Amino acid sequence: MPVKNRFAELHGEITEWRRDIHQHPEILFDTHRTSALVAEKLREFGCDEVVEGIGRTGVVGVIRGKSDKSGRVIGLRADMDALPMTEATGLDYASKTPGAMHACGHDGHTAMLLGTAKYLAETRNFDGTAVMIFQPAEEGGGGGKEMCDDGMMKRWGIHEVYGMHNWPGKPVGSFAIRSGPFFAATDMFNITFEGLGGHAAKPHETVDTTVMAAQAVTALQTIASRNADPVDRIVVSVTSFETSSKAFNVIPQRVEIKGTVRTMSPEMRDLAEKRISEICQGIAATFGGQAEIDYIRGYPVMENHPEQTDFAIEVAKSISGDCDEAPLVMGGEDFAFMLEERPGAYILLGNGDTAMVHHPKYNFNDEAIPTGCSWLAEVVEKRMPAA
Amino acid sequence: MPVKNRLAEMQEDIAQWRRHLHAHPELRFEEHETAGFVAEKLREFGCDEVVEGVGGTGVVGVIRGQGGGNRAIAFRADMDALPINEATGAPHASTRPGKMHACGHDGHTAMLLGAAKYLAETRNFDGSVVLLFQPAEEGGGGARAMVEAGVMDRWNVAEVYGLHNWPGMPVGHFAMRPGPQMAAPDKFEILVRGKGGHGAMPHLAVDTVLAASQIVQALQSIASRNVDPLENVVVSICGFRSESDTYNVLPDSVTLKGTVRTLKPEVQKLVRERMEALARLTAQAHGAEAELTYIADRVVLVNDPQGVENAAHAARRISDAVETEMTPVMGGEDFADMLNARPGAYIFIGNGASADLHNPKYEFNDEAIPFGTSWFAELAETRMPLG
Numbered sequence: 001m002p003v004k005n006r007f008a009e010l011h012g013e014i015t016e017w018r019r020d021i022h023q024h025p026e027i028l029f030d031t032h033r034t035s036a037l038v039a040e041k042l043r044e045f046g047c048d049e050v051v052e053g054i055g056r057t058g059v060v061g062v063i064r065g066k067s068d069k070s071g072r073v074i075g076l077r078a079d080m081d082a083l084p085m086t087e088a089t090g091l092d093y094a095s096k097t098p099g100a101m102h103a104c105g106h107d108g109h110t111a112m113l114l115g116t117a118k119y120l121a122e123t124r125n126f127d128g129t130a131v132m133i134f135q136p137a138e139e140g141g142g143g144g145k146e147m148c149d150d151g152m153m154k155r156w157g158i159h160e161v162y163g164m165h166n167w168p169g170k171p172v173g174s175f176a177i178r179s180g181p182f183f184a185a186t187d188m189f190n191i192t193f194e195g196l197g198g199h200a201a202k203p204h205e206t207v208d209t210t211v212m213a214a215q216a217v218t219a220l221q222t223i224a225s226r227n228a229d230p231v232d233r234i235v236v237s238v239t240s241f242e243t244s245s246k247a248f249n250v251i252p253q254r255v256e257i258k259g260t261v262r263t264m265s266p267e268m269r270d271l272a273e274k275r276i277s278e279i280c281q282g283i284a285a286t287f288g289g290q291a292e293i294d295y296i297r298g299y300p301v302m303e304n305h306p307e308q309t310d311f312a313i314e315v316a317k318s319i320s321g322d323c324d325e326a327p328l329v330m331g332g333e334d335f336a337f338m339l340e341e342r343p344g345a346y347i348l349l350g351n352g353d354t355a356m357v358h359h360p361k362y363n364f365n366d367e368a369i370p371t372g373c374s375w376l377a378e379v380v381e382k383r384m385p386a387a
Numbered sequence: 388m389p390v391k392n393r394l395a396e397m398q399e400d401i402a403q404w405r406r407h408l409h410a411h412p413e414l415r416f417e418e419h420e421t422a423g424f425v426a427e428k429l430r431e432f433g434c435d436e437v438v439e440g441v442g443g444t445g446v447v448g449v450i451r452g453q454g455g456g457n458r459a460i461a462f463r464a465d466m467d468a469l470p471i472n473e474a475t476g477a478p479h480a481s482t483r484p485g486k487m488h489a490c491g492h493d494g495h496t497a498m499l500l501g502a503a504k505y506l507a508e509t510r511n512f513d514g515s516v517v518l519l520f521q522p523a524e525e526g527g528g529g530a531r532a533m534v535e536a537g538v539m540d541r542w543n544v545a546e547v548y549g550l551h552n553w554p555g556m557p558v559g560h561f562a563m564r565p566g567p568q569m570a571a572p573d574k575f576e577i578l579v580r581g582k583g584g585h586g587a588m589p590h591l592a593v594d595t596v597l598a599a600s601q602i603v604q605a606l607q608s609i610a611s612r613n614v615d616p617l618e619n620v621v622v623s624i625c626g627f628r629s630e631s632d633t634y635n636v637l638p639d640s641v642t643l644k645g646t647v648r649t650l651k652p653e654v655q656k657l658v659r660e661r662m663e664a665l666a667r668l669t670a671q672a673h674g675a676e677a678e679l680t681y682i683a684d685r686v687v688l689v690n691d692p693q694g695v696e697n698a699a700h701a702a703r704r705i706s707d708a709v710e711t712e713m714t715p716v717m718g719g720e721d722f723a724d725m726l727n728a729r730p731g732a733y734i735f736i737g738n739g740a741s742a743d744l745h746n747p748k749y750e751f752n753d754e755a756i757p758f759g760t761s762w763f764a765e766l767a768e769t770r771m772p773l774g
Contacts, residue, residue, distance in 0.1 A: 083633070083636065084631070084632075084633055085631060085633070085636060086631075139635070140633075140634055140635065184587060186587070186635070188634040188635075198743075199718065199743070199744075199745060200621065200623035200625050200645065200646045200648075201570065201572070201621050201623070201646070201648045201716075201717035201718045201719070202621075202717065202718075203621060203623055208623075210603060210624045210625070210627050211603060211604070211607060211624070213600075213627075214599075214600035214601075214603035214604055214627075215600075215604065217596060217597060217600035218597070218600055218601060218604065221597065235586070235587050235588075235589060237586040237587070237589055237594070237635075237637060238594075238596045238597070238600075239586050239596065239629070239631070239633060239634060239635060239636055239637055239638065240596075240629045240631070240632045240633065240634075240638070241596050241599070241600070241627050241628070241629050241641065242627070242628050242629065242632065243625065243626050243627050243628065245625065245626070246625075246626045246628065246644070247625060247626070248574045248625055248626070248644055248645060248646050249572065249574075249623075249625060249646045250625055251623055251625055252625065252626075255627070257596075258632070258633075258634055259586065259634065260586040260587065260634050260635045262586075262587045329587075330587035330588060331585060331587040331588070332587065332635075356584050356585060356588065356591055357585060358583070358584060358585040358586075358635070358636050359583055359584055359585075360583060360639060
């Protein structure tokens with residue numbers, strides 16, 4: 001059975017929710033409007049319990065099935081937060097908040113889980129309890145971890161968790177997944193280069209941190225190109241570079257660079273941390289300055305559990321006929337924390353031929369909604385089949 | 388004969404004017420109070436003409452000598468301050484946060500006022516002295532504004548002179564050189580555009596931070612490799628800013644900005660050409676694009692040889708320490724526009740062992756006052772001697 005009819009019916013409504021969320025992006029834990037909207041809808045749908053303030057601004061909705069002989073509790077999770085970026089889509093429902101944008105499709109994830117909640121609350125065609133988990137701060141804030149630290153799994157006795165991410169480049173209606181390590185461990189770094197500022201016309205009286213930091217950026221490329229085992233995986237990206245002054249004629253005292261490291265193994269993770277420190281300190285010393293490195297370990301590798309992955313594949317195939325094996329993803333995903341607490345699986349949902357996630361022209365494809373909702377609903381109905 | 392007696396007597400008054408101006412700094416084209424103070428004093432001294440509002444907020448004073456001739460020479464002082472937070476702790480420190488006379492323009496203005504008072508009292512010359520109190524030397528083009536307002540023609544100015552206090556040179560010393568003395572301060576911006584994307588998927592993006600870093604390095608070769616080592620050049624990158632400031636988004640673009648200093652048009656041309664080629668081609672090598680905006684709207688300050696002789700002759704009547712072959716300086720000075728309009732000279736007078744210009748701890752040395760005022764007075768009397 002492919003897409004559920006009910007989701008085809010609800011498509012328009014769910015799309016409207018999605019676009020409304022899209023227009024009001026909120027960053028990290030500041031998902032106040034989004035969380036309030038989610039809680040309101042969950043109550044409207046008739047959820048048995050709606051609890052706000054889990055993991056600061058996360059929302060949990062509980063839907064009890066027709067019966068509960070199994071005593072099973074299955075969690076479905078969606079993320080609500082947006083990115084600090086400027087939207088360049090030109091859509092009529094584009095972000096109304098300058099400097100914030102739903103550039104990763106979390107608006108779509110939230111809308112789809114809401115649609116699924118509506119359907120499950122209407123039909124309750126399962127034996128057990130379904131827990132709808134709406135988390136903030138997936139983008140670097142560890143919102144999922146905060147919800148776990150608030151005792152969410154224990155409070156509702158959750159046995160398994162499932163989640164989904166839209167995937168540009170894969171056709172709408174298709175799925176992909178892999179068992180075991182799937183998404184990378186994500187670390188962040190802040191490096192401050194300190195030199196000696198001064199007048200731009202007298203470089204010989206300064207220690208030029210811009211040149212120093214530029215050399216460091218170039219040297220950092222060698223971690224991937226020369227230090228890492230070529231059959232393992234690593235990404236080292238410098239994503240921000242800012243001089244402490246912006247005048248045309250002042251050599252800045254300080255430059256700050258930031259970035260991210262992605263690895264699939266502890267060896268590569270440790271290597272990256274070590275080399276970043278050695279390279280930046282060495283280059284700073286070469287030019288007569290100093291470097292201070294702040295390396296922040298972020299999300300762990302996200303690993304799909306084999307049994308739940310097989311089940312996820314089964315559900316995907318029943319909706320779209322097929323399910324591809326996904327390649328490793330160097331992106332991070334804080335669903336990794338939930339998968340460390342409970343068994344479960346995370347699947348990819350085709351978003352069609354759109355711009356990549358995190359691109360200023362990216363947009364979640366509303367055409368994917370019925371497929372995504374169907375999968376989420378089927379996970380509950382097939383994992384906790386009605387008697 | 389050293390410092391004129393009358394000027395030694397006036398020292399305390401002039402120093403008080405200087406400190407008053409120091410406590411009330413105004414930025415370019417906002418010098419309303421300073422100009423008002425200057426105009427009031429010039430009228431008090433008995434100048435034959437006092438005109439305000441020239442070239443924006445500039446003030447012109449005219450003193451006709453006893454001789455009655457129609458030759459005129461001009462003296463110029465700059466009035467504007469800098470957007471810097473004063474850190475001297477002096478009793479007369481700036482009363483305006485974020486503004487400071489960190490370049491000694493308060494001293495220049497006070498010295499020219501002192502000279503004006505003396506010349507208005509004595510009038511021992513044949514012709515007119517035109518006093519140009521100009522606004523906006525620091526990046527605002529105040530000199531050009533006064534020239535374009537027609538000051539040279541209106542008052543029949545034949546020669547124009549100015550001075551700058553110079554930290555590091557002992558009080559009582561003078562320095563100058565014929566030909567190029569101060570650099571043309573060009574400004575540039577390089578916009579590096581690539582393809583933004585996810586920090587974990589560099590292969591799908593075009594990394595503008597890396598490309599821009601490579602450009603920073605490439606630009607170092609202009610001074611080290613392209614310009615004749617016997618010529619003078621500075622290429623400083625002072626601002627480097629990625630268009631987004633996150634840990635995991637590769638920015639779509641990076642903006643570099645900075646300054647170029649040269650003493651000769653042919654060197655300036657070479658630098659501009661090399662900068663354009665290096666930026667464009669380095670970016671291209673990385674699959675990115677670089678667009679150079681080069682702003683060359685200022686000129687090299689060139690002292691005419693006869694002007695230097697006149698200036699040195701007047702200086703030698705006050706001091707034995709007169710250097711006429713000083714090394715050129717790569718800082719910019721907009722008096723260059725006045726020297727472009729009329730022959731003359733711009734000289735440096737010692738400020739003693741103070742902090743550097745533009746430093747928050749810089750202090751104009753009031754002990755230099757008699758030397759500056761005497762020099763202007765001597766110039767008037769030696770360039771336009773009574774019959």
